[in-house]
Amino acid sequence: MIVLGVGLLATCTLIGVYLGDLLGIALGVKANVGGVGIAMILLIAARVWLDRRGRLSKGVKFGVEFWAGMYIPIVVAMAAQQNVVAALTGGPIVIIAAVGSLVLCFGAVAILSRFGGRSALGPEAAHAGSVIEGEADDIAAAPVGHNTARREG
């Protein structure tokens, strides 16, 4: 069922954000610490667990992947509500601090990604790309789970 996928996603998000809040309180920070990241890890764990038990149905997958496919439109909506006026009228100190840290961090990405070595992306990653890009055909046609030997009963 599709709603089970959406419900799973929502539950993981709520638990993750809650744990992120707790982590923030524990560290004495007025912010959520890694809530979304924790939620992502929970969802990955849930996928692996369901897959192993042969419970990762097409409906559940679709419920989650629909929202992954809505990611880019949501990001576009997010871009449309940024305070761009403030960004462009902030003056030299704002521009210099932002550009300076940007250039330095891009440079650091270049160095770190060289250190890390390149990793190859398999066909699964191509599927991931098309899901997040919002290609619906691919979602419907995708094989259900990685574990083809499904347990019955």
Place this chain on the structure above:
Amino acid sequence: MLHDIWHGIEHVFIEQSLVAAFAVVGGLILVSNLAAKRLTNGRVHGSAIAIVLGLVLAYFGGLYTGGKKGVADIPALAGIGLMGGAMLRDFAIVATAFEVDVIEARRAGLLGVLALALGTILPFIVGTLTAVAFGYHDAVSITTIGAGAITYIVGPVTGAAIGADSTVMALSIATGVTKAVMVMVGTPLVAKLIGLDNPRSAMAYGGLMGTVSGVAGGLAATDPKLVPYGALTATFHTGIGCLVGPSIFFLTVRALVG
């Protein structure tokens, strides 16, 4: 008569705000995909154009309303605020994790931690040096502006904790917002140059750039399959910044400038 029709449409848009946002963003992406295909021959990603278009609209929306939330301050487009707000953004980001290659993510774990450390320290140093260069001499202002260079949330959280005044806070937020906007626009331009084409470099990128909105937009415009890897590290960035900004960073700056 024409005015009545317009009024009716506006009424529907206000009443059906989220549905209207889906329609508007859908139209925006349709136009962007066409532009990417026809005008750039597919060289530029459709989503990159859509994001830039969104930012341009946000600029004019901000000029028109004088508000802080781009087009979302226009009543008929308020649904954009809900659709692109933190709640649905985080929900969609978590959903992308469903597509993560667990082995890759685990292998890049240490790299992600290193990136997070650098991504907090480097922008802070640049921000503080800029503040000093522009004549700020007190530890509170210098730290607040430096923290703004980390992300636009770390800036005000740090500033509030150490008691910065409101003009410095505004400057700090503006620095973070500018950085986020630049990350969104700049990432697809430099992606090849910095080797941003695999999960490992995406995790390094997420930790270094930090700002969740910047990373979310930048990776969407570059290569959608890298989104979950970048988001995984970026999500820890703001929390870490809020942790060290008002504590270690502030104490260090105060020790240096007296």
